[in-house]
Amino acid sequence: MAVQARTRRQRARVVEVADAAEGVRRIVLEPEHPEHAAPGTHIDVETGNGVGRVRSYSVVRSEDGGRRLTLSVQLSPTSRGGSAAMHRLRVGDELSVTGPLQNFPLAVGAARYVLVAGGIGVTALVAMASALRRRGADYELVLAGRSRAVMAYLDDLAAEHGDRVRIHVDDEGTPLAVDDLVAGIARSSASAATELYMCGPIGLMDAVSQSWAEHGLPAANLRFETFGSSGRHPAEEFLVRLPQLGREITVAPDTSILDALDAAGVETLSDCRKGECGLCLAKVVGATGTVDHRDVFLSESQKERSSSLCLCVSRAAAADGGPAGPAVLSLHLT
Numbered sequence: 001m002a003v004q005a006r007t008r009r010q011r012a013r014v015v016e017v018a019d020a021a022e023g024v025r026r027i028v029l030e031p032e033h034p035e036h037a038a039p040g041t042h043i044d045v046e047t048g049n050g051v052g053r054v055r056s057y058s059v060v061r062s063e064d065g066g067r068r069l070t071l072s073v074q075l076s077p078t079s080r081g082g083s084a085a086m087h088r089l090r091v092g093d094e095l096s097v098t099g100p101l102q103n104f105p106l107a108v109g110a111a112r113y114v115l116v117a118g119g120i121g122v123t124a125l126v127a128m129a130s131a132l133r134r135r136g137a138d139y140e141l142v143l144a145g146r147s148r149a150v151m152a153y154l155d156d157l158a159a160e161h162g163d164r165v166r167i168h169v170d171d172e173g174t175p176l177a178v179d180d181l182v183a184g185i186a187r188s189s190a191s192a193a194t195e196l197y198m199c200g201p202i203g204l205m206d207a208v209s210q211s212w213a214e215h216g217l218p219a220a221n222l223r224f225e226t227f228g229s230s231g232r233h234p235a236e237e238f239l240v241r242l243p244q245l246g247r248e249i250t251v252a253p254d255t256s257i258l259d260a261l262d263a264a265g266v267e268t269l270s271d272c273r274k275g276e277c278g279l280c281l282a283k284v285v286g287a288t289g290t291v292d293h294r295d296v297f298l299s300e301s302q303k304e305r306s307s308s309l310c311l312c313v314s315r316a317a318a319a320d321g322g323p324a325g326p327a328v329l330s331l332h333l334t
């Protein structure tokens with residue numbers, strides 16, 4: 001079903017816009033062909049004219065059989081396209097969207113669920129938490145952020161889920177201690193039957209994954225959504241050289257390599273565009289800076305070797321103390 005929805009683009013009208021937190025806009029859409037959006041689904045949205053302006057956003061709420069879909073979008077400080085265009089939307093505007101697409105399904109029947117949201121990653125977990133409450137499941141919702149002002153849906157979630165919510169705020173001196181959280185799961189009597197769902201910055205998700213493995217918890221019980229991920233370095237402009245084609249292409253801070261290549265007319269392969277499937281892998285034949293791997297397809301040791309990268313999400317950052325000017329990545333497309 002998801003494949004059909006992915007190929008069927010449709011119009012959706014903006015019927016509400018409001019602030020959900022500092023720098024986060026809540027946008028309610030009425031799609032032309034309503035379809036209920038299950039917990040964990042997202043829609044792909046064309047956020048401007050031309051190639052390379054498709055962004056994926058979690059469906060925060062699906063009401064009235066999918067007639068009203070709520071998204072929430074964090075404004076990227078470097079955005080000139082995606083999130084900035086979404087923040088400019090007004091009631092009555094129209095967008096081209098897909099139907100709901102499912103890459104992050106909520107399983108039925110776990111003894112216990114732990115949902116971990118970092119920052120804007122909460123958007124992937126709001127509907128899941130509601131579904132678990134309605135099912136009468138045993139669950140805990142862990143919300144982590146830099147400060148309360150930028151954490152969307154905090155009050156709504158606290159009101160809906162009461163003492164099942166744990167809030168960790170960096171500037172209040174209560175940051176999330178990932179290892180304590182995972183160690184607590186490992187010590188519990190339901191450890192082997194606890195599922196953890198997470199969405200947030202890549203540093204948080206890496207820390208959870210590492211701790212999960214160190215405590216010997218089942219890998220299949222750890223599930224994640226990646227498109228809220230940020231890299232280890234701030235997004236900056238860099239250059240991609242393609243020696244096989246004799247081309248050099250600039251990648252702006254708010255554009256992926258894949259989108260920059262598409263816009264320059266260079267043919268590429270891709271599917272998920274979220275760093276999960278590996279279809280867009282390219283060989284790295286040289287780099288003046290650091291490769292900022294933002295995918296979940298390559299293993300940690302492959303990322304350390306950096307002999308390939310995922311064009312759809314990974315980037316380059318100028319090395320501290322390295323040559324002046326933007327980083328340069330030389331790639332061989334396969």
Ligand code: FES
Pocket residue numbers: 269270271272273274275276277278279280281295297310311312313
């Ligand atoms: S398109 Fe799937 S990893 Fe890049």
